Amino acid sequence: MNRIALLATPLLALTLAACASTAPTQVAVQAPVVTAPVMNQPLVATPAQTTQQALLTTSVANGFVDAGALALMTAKDSAAANSAQFYALQFGRPGAPRAWAGDKGTTGTVAVGPYVRVNNLDCRDFTHTVKLNGQDYVKKGTACREQNGNWAVEQGA
Template structure:
């Protein structure tokens, strides 16, 4: 009996601990305030794919090939040569040629390693266009401008 009298107060406390009081206002509306919506800033400007396309378009082949061969190339061949030139300068491994082929002409572009000149990335290039079996070669150095385009800095010989 003595043990039971000591356990009763503890059992009473445990029983009360399981109860909760919500007060008298059971059906009161709950005040909610909508959290402010935080969105990421809108990205402005062209996407990376659009930037590459714009830089590729601006890297026209006219400055990279022998001027004597330009009249012999179709518009599609010029576009193919321009694309090959851009990708060779932008992504090409030094010494690994990037080739293109058209209906009447074909070509290859070989680039050297990157060199830093006046805070610009520059590369030597050798552009060979072959028309009717005759190669037209132009060598020079091209530098990547701040806007991503490549421009001829110098032409050898």
């Protein structure tokens, strides 16, 4: 068996050398054009996109701030309060207030409780305090994160 391998190796080398020395014939071959069917698949949002969308749609105007304070807040106040409210609910440690500052001395804090699972939703108690024109406006409630990532105040909670 070893002898056959010793004799076959030089023969194989000669055969391959002969093939390499002949000039290749050029043949033009055009590849067929294949078009893929268009499929309408929904785009799946990344966690960062989901968080950004939820931040944009979680609004203090939807029950996160006392109505008396909300009527006096400027757009900058509301934007700062929205951001603080969302990030406190989303990432805040229980009991650690998240502060915000708006226009002309308007400030506020948002404190949240621990996550609680209710009807397959993540919920948290919150306390949002707004200091405006020397007066404190306090709103307490429970917010739950909906399937789309938005936080909504639970009515009657």
